[in-house]
Amino acid sequence: xxxxxxxxxVRRIGTGDxxxxxxxxxxxxxxxxxxxxxxxxxxxxxxxxxxxxxxxxWRHAAGWRRGQARFDSWIHxxxxxxxxxxxxxxxxxxxxxxxxxxxxxxxxxxxxGDEENRVATAxxxxxxxxxxxxxxxxxxxxxxxxxxxxxQISVDALxxxxxxxxxxxxxxxxxxxxxx
Amino acid sequence: xxxxEPAMEAERFAALADAYGGQLxxxxxxxxxxxxxxxxxxxxxxxxxxAGMLDSMLDSYRIAAPxxxxxxxxxxxxxxxxxxxxxxxxxxxxxxxxxxxxxxVAAGLATVTIVTPEVQPEHYVLDxxxxxxxxxxxxADTAEEDx
Numbered sequence: 001x002x003x004x005x006x007x008x009x010v011r012r013i014g015t016g017d018x019x020x021x022x023x024x025x026x027x028x029x030x031x032x033x034x035x036x037x038x039x040x041x042x043x044x045x046x047x048x049x050x051x052x053x054x055x056x057x058w059r060h061a062a063g064w065r066r067g068q069a070r071f072d073s074w075i076h077x078x079x080x081x082x083x084x085x086x087x088x089x090x091x092x093x094x095x096x097x098x099x100x101x102x103x104x105x106x107x108x109x110x111x112x113g114d115e116e117n118r119v120a121t122a123x124x125x126x127x128x129x130x131x132x133x134x135x136x137x138x139x140x141x142x143x144x145x146x147x148x149x150x151x152q153i154s155v156d157a158l159x160x161x162x163x164x165x166x167x168x169x170x171x172x173x174x175x176x177x178x179x180x
Numbered sequence: 181x182x183x184x185e186p187a188m189e190a191e192r193f194a195a196l197a198d199a200y201g202g203q204l205x206x207x208x209x210x211x212x213x214x215x216x217x218x219x220x221x222x223x224x225x226x227x228x229x230x231a232g233m234l235d236s237m238l239d240s241y242r243i244a245a246p247x248x249x250x251x252x253x254x255x256x257x258x259x260x261x262x263x264x265x266x267x268x269x270x271x272x273x274x275x276x277x278x279x280x281x282x283x284x285v286a287a288g289l290a291t292v293t294i295v296t297p298e299v300q301p302e303h304y305v306l307d308x309x310x311x312x313x314x315x316x317x318x319x320a321d322t323a324e325e326d327x
Contacts, residue, residue: 013258016262018258021255021258022255025258029246029250029251030243030245030246033243033246033250034243038241047246047250050246050254051250051253051254051257054257054258055257055261058257058258058261059261062265114240115237115240116241116242118237119238119241120241123241137200137206138201138206138235138238139238139241141206143208143209144200144208155208158199159195159199160199162198162200163195163198166198166199169234169237169238170234173234173237174234
């Protein structure tokens with residue numbers, strides 16, 4: 001997996017270096033906010049998740065040791081767990097499980113807002129694991145190996161989630177469900 | 181990454197485009213070079229064009245940069261953690277000192293116990309079978325009968 005670009009920064013945070021703290025916020029906050037916003041579809045909740053992830057970062061930085069995962073993968077897993085806690089809370093009065101079925105009905109062309117709004121809506125209609133795979137690989141620009149490690153699945157399983165997710169998005173956004 | 185990689189089948193190329201989209205830099209590193217060669221074919225270009233249409237839609241979903249309030253909150257959380265860690269250190273130090281104090285008390289008690297001479301009991305407790313006339317236990321009776 002090579003060297004971890006965050007390792008030195010994490011070590012300095014562990015010693016209480018304020019410059020390192022600011023550098024970490026500048027480096028990771030936009031990334032974590034983007035992840036949580038696309039996972040939850042709610043900017044306010046996403047901000048809470050990003051902030052809570054930083055609380056965990058500061059708490060564990062001094063004791064963080066690189067094992068199998070890179071620091072960036074670890075904070076993604078922390079943020080995703082917080083996102084899933086919130087997704088479960090939203091649905092706990094209906095069902096204990098997060099739905100795997102996707103509502104693939106094409107979205108109306110004239111959805112309020114613009115194409116960005118349509119994509120955000122379509123993404124929220126995906127099964128959470130498909131959404132997670134697409135957000136990690138497409139938006140967070142993780143490699144297939146990194147994303148599979150964060151999701152704790154095989155690369156084959158990741159590819160399957162990505163393909164199913166993209167196919168559903170294609171149907172919702174363009175009305176085109178052809179496989180070729 | 182050399183030219184020795186086997187040629188990619190159209191089916192695999194399409195499966196990768198379905199999963200990773202139309203930009204080869206998102207594709208698995210191990211298959212990128214052979215995918216690059218297939219991408220130059222007419223079939224490859226058609227597959228990428230189709231995947232690229234969805235990509236351009238996905239690209240339109242942008243997230244605004246974090247605002248100053250959130251930025252400040254993340255930094256404040258770090259300060260709070262420093263204070264918390266400091267308190268925790270003081271607490272552990274206090275606990276350590278208390279432990280040392282208790283160990284001292286225990287050592288003092290042990291010393292007193294060892295150094296102080298053992299006090300002999302004033303009364304000798306007789307055996308249950310002993311009387312003023314000697315031992316009246318079962319063995320003593322048998323001995324008398326034998327005589």
